[in-house]
Amino acid sequence: MKKVNVLISGSGSLYGVAIIQSLLQSDLSLNLVACDTSVRTLGLYLAHQAYIVPPAQQEEQYLTSLLDIIAKENIHAIFVASSHELAFYSHNKLEIEKKTGVKVFTNLPETMNICNDKWRTVNFLKEHGFYFPITIRYPEDKDKIDEFIKEVQFPVIIKPRQGAGSQGLYIVNQYEELQPLLENKQDILLQQYLPDDCGEFTTGICTGTNGRVLSGITLKRYLQEGMTMSADADDFMEITDYCKEVARVLKPYGPCNFQLRLLNGNPYIFEINPRFSSSTGMRCLLGVNEAEILIRAEVLGEAIDQTKILKCSVIRQYTDYLVPTEKIIRLQKEFNIEQKN
Structure with missing residues (x-):
């Protein structure tokens, strides 16, 4: 079995650490290469090799660093573990794969757009005959609110079209609560409450x-x-x-x-x-x-x-890890990172 060189990008995230730990448990012959923007992220010290990279928002510099790592470590596959880097990898996936032959495990923009926009998600499900929660937009469909409430009844969900987790999500139980949550808002969805x-x-x-x-x-x-x-x-x-x-x-x-x-x-x-x-x-x-x-x-x-x-x-219970301070200092020196107090 050949050795597979794997890059875990955004390795210090919850996802990144989970990916690295999962691969360390594998019977495959793997060389795990981690990269992140900060020396104080755990994934760098769990993997076999570590690199510091600029933020993905600095696209040109990030792409240059990424291609250097791919060439130096002969990378075969990339796992994207930071939500902040998904857009970069989505837009550059085909170019990276064409230039290097690496498998980039992320989606093209068409798929990302369906998933990241909850209105598009609902319409995708509807168009293909899958179950979907009844949903309207605000302010585009504000004249349909009464009809919507009559159909689904309270409670209803108010949430942003984009975003993850429970941020910006509200459960509304009566009309009086609606207006303060919708006032001066854009890109909001009103959605059927699922029990x-x-x-x-x-x-x-x-x-x-x-x-x-x-x-x-x-x-x-x-x-x-x-x-x-x-x-x-x-x-x-x-x-x-x-x-x-x-x-x-x-x-x-x-x-x-x-x-x-x-x-x-x-x-x-x-x-x-x-x-x-x-x-x-x-x-x-x-x-x-x-x-x-x-x-x-x-x-x-x-x-x-x-x-x-x-x-x-x-x-789930979070665990603290001991990392030799010398390793952190060595990584700082290797990538010319100034020590912050």
Whole structure:
């Protein structure tokens, strides 16, 4: 088996550390190369090699640094672990792959636009015959608010068209609460409230070339400030199979996460995140190592067997790591980074 050189970009994020830890558990022969903008990010010290790069918003400088790392380390695959870098990799994916032959596990702008804009997400689901929460826009559809409320009844959800987690999301129980939340606002959605009687679910689907489904796992999740802090894995195959069908139509590339609730026993997706999830590490513990699966399928060309998923619960607890100060100082000197007080 050949050694595969893997770059984890944005390696200090929750996703980045989870990807690195997942790959360290793999039986594959891997050389893990981490890059980040700060020397004080954990992923740099868990991986085998570490690089400091400029922010991805400085596109020219970032691309130059990235191509240098790819050439020096003979990189075969790139995992994007920072939400701040997704736009850069999406727009430059084809150029990077053409120049270097590297597999970049992220999506093209067309797919990102469908997922990042929740109005487009709803319309994608609607157009392809999938379940979707009834949704209107504000201010574009403000004359439809009365009709919308009559159809879905209170409570209703107010949330921004773009954004992740629970930031800017409100549950509204009566008319009097609506106007203060909508006043002088743009790019807002009013959406049917999906009951949480059965809980909330997150389904992770990994896809390869042309939307080929490689793996799927559904967790019933328990949230704190929009993040999964605990999850149950059980017999959720109907939900997983449904999300696989959605993925086959959407055709994302790499990891993709579907957030949903059940209404009348049917899965209603209300958010699609085309990236690694905060539950990436949980999934690995339960038997679905998404990063390894992508390397085996897309880099090594191996067939992927259906993974047996543990029926268990996972509770997240953050861990502190000791890092020798000399390593931090060495990295600062290597990349000419000034020490900050």
